[in-house]
Structures are given as C-alpha cells and as structure tokens.
Amino acid sequence: TQLLEQSPQFLSIQEGENLTVYCNSSSVFSSLQWYRQEPGEGPVLLVTVVTGGEVKKLKRLTFQFGDARKDSSLHITAAQPGDTGLYLCARADAGGTSYGKLTFGQGTILTVHP
C-alpha cells in the first residue's frame, strides 16, 4: 500500500490566521487531488495537481505540487469559520484499474474559531 501521510492531523486556529496542510508520500505520484469534507456530507473536490512544481490558486487557497511529485501542500490565507472541515489529499493508485480508485490520506481536521 502506498500511503499518504497528512499533517497536522488537527488544526485549531482563529479567524484571520494563515495555515498550511501537508501531504507526503514515499513514492512518486502522477497526480494528486485535494478534497474538503463537511460533517454529514461527502468529500468535494477542490483541485487536481498534475505537474511537478505546479501551483494552483482557488480564492484564498493555494495548492502546490512538489518538484519531485512526492509531496503537496495546501495553504489557506486569512482563514474563515466557513473553512472549517476535513481536508483530504488523495492519489490514484499507480497502475490502478481506474483514475477514480483513490488512496486517501487520513485527513486534517481544521477548526476556525470566529
């Protein structure tokens, strides 16, 4: 099993602070996805990164794919209470049967206090 390690596991911050969540693997992956999941709901795709060194921005969220394609980070600027949720990174299994057969990290639970 090619594991994805996410850190930190828990993050509790005040509104307006910045934060970074990390996703690491011991092996290269061809693409990586970031999801956000709220309680009682399914994960929602935020972004897919494919190219080493790639940086994508989604409003206050910045996603980076490491040059060696073994790691990725999610940076949130000026966090808001609405950002609260479980953030998951996921990769498609190498040589897998489907692009949708994903291996997820264990997630980072983010709480943003007003």
Place this chain on the structure above:
Amino acid sequence: GAGVSQSPRYKVAKRGQDVALRCDPISGHVSLFWYQQALGQGPEFLTYFQNEAQLDKSGLPSDRFFAERPEGSVSTLKIQRTQQEDSAVYLCASSLTDSVNSPLHFGNGTRLTVT
C-alpha cells in the same frame, strides 16, 4: 441537476443482520465507486463499476460484502451477517468517464451502525 443520491442516510443493524445500501449516481455517469470511511479517517476504496461491469472489487473486506449495478445505473452495496467492525460511513461516487479530467462526485453517504 441532481447529485449522487444515497439511501438510507442512516442505518442501524443488529449484529448478524443483512443490510442493503443504495446509490443513485448522476445520470449518464459511466463510472461508479464505493468507499468506506471510518470515523476520523479518510475514505477507503471498496469497489468500482464501469457501466454494469464490476472491474475492481479488490477493496471489499470480506466475502460478506457484495455490490451490483445490474443496469449500469443504480448500484447496491450489500453486507451480509453484519459485524461491529462494519460500522462506518459508506460513500458512493460517480464520474462521467474514467479519466484524470473527470472528477469524482460523492454522495453524502450512508452511516451504518452495527449494534
């Protein structure tokens, strides 16, 4: 349009009972996936269908788990003789095609509690 719909939202079963979980994917989506998510963890892959064909069932934990998608649309995940360790949220996801550019759309899951 409607998203992926799962039913029931909550299911409580006594140990040893059989359960059936239903997934209605987005209309026209070829690929359908089942995932299992334990409390505080990321989802884990169970099985994958392309239309009515089950192409990968490598994630099913035991032969008590069975999934079908007979007409290439609605899918059912059946768990026989439920055990306490089966307690989890079962997520269904669909995608239009099977490509890196075709995102997964997840339903809100069925929370199964085995007592």
